[in-house]
Amino acid sequence: MLADIRSPRDLKDLTPEQLVPLSAEIRSFLVEAVSRTGGHLGPNLGVVELTLALHRVFDSPRDHILWDTGHQAYVHKLLTGRQDFSRLRRRDGLSGYPSRAESAHDLIENSHASTALSYADGLARAYRLRGQSDRAVVAVIGDGALTGGMAWEALNNLAAARDRPVVIVINDNGRSYTPTVGGLAEHLAALRAGGERRAPSLFENLGLAYLGPVDGHDIAALEAALRAARAAGGPVVVHCLTHKGRGYRHAEDDPLDRFHGIGVIDAATGRPATAAGAPRTWTAVFAEELARLGDERAEVVALTAAMLHPTGLDRFAHAYPDRVFDVGIAEQHAVTCAAGLAAGGLHPVVAVYATFLNRAFDQVLMDVALHRAGVTFVLDRAGVTGEDGPSHNGMWDLSVLQVVPGLRLAAPRDAAQLGAQLREAVEVTDAPTVLRFPKGGVGPDVPAVDRIGGLDVLYRNAASGGHREALVVAVGVMAAVCVKVAERLAAHGVGVTVVDPRWAKPLDAALVSLAARHDLVVTVEDGVRAGGVGAALAQAVGDAGLDVPCHNAGIPAAFLPVAGRSELLEEIGLSATALEREILRLLAHRTADPRRTAENGLAVSRIRPPAVAGVNGLKPEREVRA
Template sequence: MALLTRIRGPRDLDRLTPGQLAALAQEIRTFLVTEVSKTGGHLGPNLGVVELTIALHRVFDSPRDRILFDTGHQSYVHKLLTGRQDFSGLRTKGGLSGYPSRAESEHDVIENSHASTVLSYADGLAKANQLQGKHDPVVAVIGDGALTGGMAWEALNNIADAKDRPLVIVVNDNERSYSPTIGGLANHLATLRTTQGYERFLSWGKDALQRTPVVGQQLFETLHGAKKGLKDFIAPQGMFEDLGLKYIGPIDGHDLTALESALTKARGFGGPVIVHCLTEKGRGYHAAENNDEDRFHAVGKIHPETGLPLQSGGGRSWTSVFAEEMVALGHEREDIVGITAAMLHPVGLAPFAEAFPDRIFDVGIAEQHAVTSAAGMATNGLHPVFAVYATFLNRAFDQVLMDVALHKLGVTFVLDRAGVTGDDGASHNGMWDMSMLQIVPTLRLAAPRDADQVRAQLREAVEVRDAPTVVRYSKGTVGPAVPAVGRVGGMDVLRAAGESSGAHRADVLIVSVGAMAPTSLEVADLLAAQGITATVVDPRWVKPVDQALPGLAAEHRVVVTIEDNGRVGGVGAAVAQSLRDADVDLPLRDFGIPQEFLDHASRSEILEEIGLTAPAIARKVTALVASLDAAPVKA
C-alpha cells in the first residue's frame, strides 16, 4: 500500500502521475477486499466507485467544494482519500461509521443513508451559496437506483430552475441498487449506455461538412440548428435537457482521464449539469463480479479470496422464515402479491418471485409509490404484501394513513430489521414504527416473538380485508420457540405468576413485545430470585391493545412493558392509556429505546448501553416493588 499510505488528504492526489493514479486505484480495491472481509460492510458499491471518487477529489476541492453521497454506503473510498484509513473497527462501536459521519471528518457534509435525498440537500446548499455570494460548486453523487425515488425528481425539477447555481450531479450508473435497477428510468439509462454519443457525431459532422466546398458550411449550420432533434435521435438524453439540465456522458466510470475531463467541464459550466458515469458494482473482485444476486452489495465477514462467509450465523433468520411462509401462502391464495422497493433479496421476497414471477412488483427505491400502488391493488381485489425495512416505512407514513387506512384497504406491511439493528447506525435502527403506526386508525400491528409466530401472524394478517395490517420482526437469527402456557383474551401467557408475595395480587405483570420475549422471561426469573412474582404475557397483536389486558393488569400491583421501539408513543404508552381508560390505577414502567439517535455498534452492545437488558430492567422493577412495600398503607 505504498501509495495509499501517502494519501492523508485529497490534495495529496494532485502530485500523482497517471500511472500512479491507476496503481492507487488497484491498491484501494485490494485494501477494501482485505479490510471489509474482516468486518463486513458495503463492499460491492465501493469497489465500483474507486476511480470516480479519485477523480472527484482531484477536480473538486473538498471541503470547500461540498461533495455529497447518496446513499452514503458508497463513501468508503471517500473516507480513505480524506485521511481515514483505519478500517479495523468499521461499523463497530468506536470505529468508523459505514456511512458519512460529520463527527469523523469535515469532508462529510451529510449523514444520509436513506436513498434519493442527496439532490434536495444539494439544492439547498447551492441556494445558500448563491444568497451568501459564494461560487463554490456543490457536487451530488447519486446512483441510478436512487434516481428511481420520487424525491430525486422533485429535486431535479427545482435544481433546473436556476441556471446560475454551480451544481454538479454525478449519476453513478451501475444498473443496480441492491438488485438490478428496474423501471422506465433504467430503460432510458440503458439506451444512453449503448449510444455512441451525439457529441462525437456532431464533432465528426462539423469537420466533414466544413471541408465540403460551397454547401458544407450551410449544411453544418442546418445540422446544428437541428441539434435537439438529432440529440434525441442519436442519444436520447433529452429527458434531462428537457428539464433544463446540461448533460455530459455517458462516461466510462473507470477511465480516470475521461472522468477528470468530464468533471472539469462540469465544474466550469457554472450551472446545474449532469455527468453520467457508467461503473461496475464489485469491479476488480471476481467473487463480487460473479455474484448475480447483488454483486456483494453488503457482506458479513468473508474469506477475502473466495468471498464465502466465514460463519453461518448459527440458525435461521427471521427473514428466511417469512420468505418460506410467503411462498406457502402464494400457493394457497392467488390474490396475494408481493411488493419490494428495490430489495427483493434482503427482505426475503426472492423465493416468492421465483415461484410467482407475475405476482411480484419491484417499484425501485420508491416507498411512497409502493404503498399507494398497493392500495390500488387492494381496491381491485388483490392482497398486497409490502416487505420493507422498518426504518424505510417512515418515508411513506402519509400513504399508509391516507391512502390505505382511510380507504379501509387490506394491505399487509412486513417490517424487517425492526428494533435495534446496530452496525448500520442511527438511520437503520427500526425504532419508530410502532410509535408512528399507533396513531393510524383501524391499523393492526403484530410483533411475533419467534418463528412459529411469524408464520401464524403473517397468516392472520393477510386474512384481514378491510384494514391495514403490520407484521414486524428483528434483524438476524431467530431464537428458539417460546411456548405459551396459557391464554387470556387474545394474549399468550408465557409465564404464570405462581404464588403471590403475601398480597392478594401477584406483583408484576410483564407485557413482552415481540423479540423481547426471552428478555422478559429472564426478568421474571431474576424477580423470582428476589421473591417477586411475575406474570409474562405476549399480546401478539400490540395494536389495538387487547381488551383483556386492563382486567389482567388489575390482578397485579405493577405493570411493566418491554419493547424494542422508542419509548415515546410506543406500546408502553398505548398500554398506559388503555389502563387509564379502564380506570385501572397502577404504577407502570415502560422499558424501550430512548428517543435519541444511536451510534453504530452491535445490537447487544446497544441494548446494554440503553439498559434494555434483563438485569438492568429487573433492578429497576425490584426497586419499584420495594418502594410499594415500604409505602404506608392508606386508611
C-alpha cells in the same frame, strides 16, 4: 501509496500513471478490510476511479461532495484521512456511511436514498444568496437512487435554476441491490448504447446540461468531464458508467449481487465465514411462510422497493414471478400502489425495512388506512439493528403507527408466531396490518402456558414471602428475555406474569383487566418509548381509572450510536440483568394501594375496564379478581 494519502490535496500532485496502482491498492485494501468486518463492498469497488477524480478536480471540504445513499463513500473516507477500517461499523470505529463526527469532508449523513440532490439544491441556493460563487456543490447519485421520487422533485427544481452551479454525478452501474427497474433504467441503457449519435437525453429535455456517458473507470476522461461541468456555471449532469464490484472476481461474477452488503467473508473464496449451525434468520422464516401462503391464497401479491432479496421476497418471486412487483427505491409509490392493488381485489404484502417505512407514513395514513385497504406491511430489521448506525435502527414504527386509525400491528415473538400472525394479517381485508421482526437469527420458540383473551401467557408464578406481583408485557422479540427476567424475579419471591399481547395495536381489553390484578405493570418493547406500546397501555390503564403504576422499558427518543445490537440493548436497559434490577427497584418503591382489601386472602378490585379498551370485540370482565 495509500498510506501517504492523508487528505485530498495529496492526490493533486500524483501523475496519471501513479493513479493506476493507487486504484488497485485501494481495491485490495477494501477487499481485505471489509471481508473482516462486513459492510458495503460491491458499491465501493465500483467508485474507486470516480472518487479519485472527484477529489482531484474539486477542493473538499470547501467544495462539498455529497454522497447519495452514502454506503458508497468508503473510498472517500480513505482519501480524507480515515484509513483505520479495523472497527468499521462497530462501536468507536468508522461509520458505514458519511459521518459529520468523523470528518469535515462529510457534510450530510444521508443513508436513505434519493436525498442528495435536494441537499445540493438547498446548499447551492444558500451559497448564491451569501455571494459565495467560488464554492462548488457536487451530488453523487446512483441510477438506483434515481428511481426515488425525491430525486425527481429536486431535478425539477434544478432544471429551472440556471444560476445554481450543481454538478450532478450519476454513478450508473445498472443496479441498486439488483438490476435497476423502470423506464429510467431503460433510458439510461439507451444512452449507454447510443454513442455520439444518440437522441437527446431526458435530462437535456428537462433543461439540464448533460455530459456523457463517461467511462467511470477512466480517470483522465472523468477529470475532463468534471472540469467542464464545474466551469459550466449551472446545473450539469455527468453520466458515469461504472462496474459494481470491479476488481474482485467474486463480486463481478455474482448475478445475485450478494456482495452489495456483506457479513464477514473469506476474502479468497468470497464465501461467508458464518459458523456451521447458525440459526435461521427472521427474513428466511418470513420468506418460507410467504411462499407457503402464496400456494394457499391466489390473491396474495408482494411488493418491494428495490430490495427483493434483502427482504426475503426472492423465494416468493421464484414461485410466482407475475405476483411480485419491484417498484424501485420508491417506498411512497409502493404503499399507494398496494392500496390500488387492494382496491382491485388482491391482498398486497409490502416487504420493507422498518426504517424505510418512515418515508411513506403519509401514504400508510391517507392512502391505505383512510381507504380501509387490506394491505399487509412486513417490517424487516425492526428495533435496534446497530451496525448500520442511527438511520437504520427500525425503532420508530411502534410509535408512529400508533396514531393510524384502524391499523393492526403484530410483533411475533418467534418463528411459529410469525407464520401464524402472517396468516391472521392477510385475513384482514378492511384495514392495514403490520408485522415487525428484528434483524438476525431466530431463537427457539417461546411456548405459551395459557391464553387470556387474545393474550398469550408465557410465564406465571405466585408471590411468596409477602412480595408484590408484577405484570410484564413482552412485545415481540423481547419475550425470551422477559421470561428469563421473570425466572430471576421469582427467585426473589416476586410474583410475575409475563404476557405477549401478540397484536400490539390495538391492545386487547384483557390486558387492562390483567393489569388491575398486579402491583406493577412493565412493558418491554424494542421500540421508542415515546408513544409506543407501553405509552398506549399506560393510557388505557389510566382511562380505566386503575391506580396501577405502569413502567415502559424501551428505546429512548435518541439517535443511537454505531454498535452491535446486544451492546445497545445493554446500554439502554433492555438486557435481562438491567430489567431485573429495574423491576426490583420499582417494586421496592411501590406503596400499598389503599383501595385494596383482603378478602379470603385475595386482593379484590371492583374497577371495571372501559368498554372501548379492545377494538377486537372482546368484552370487559364484570369483576377483576386476583
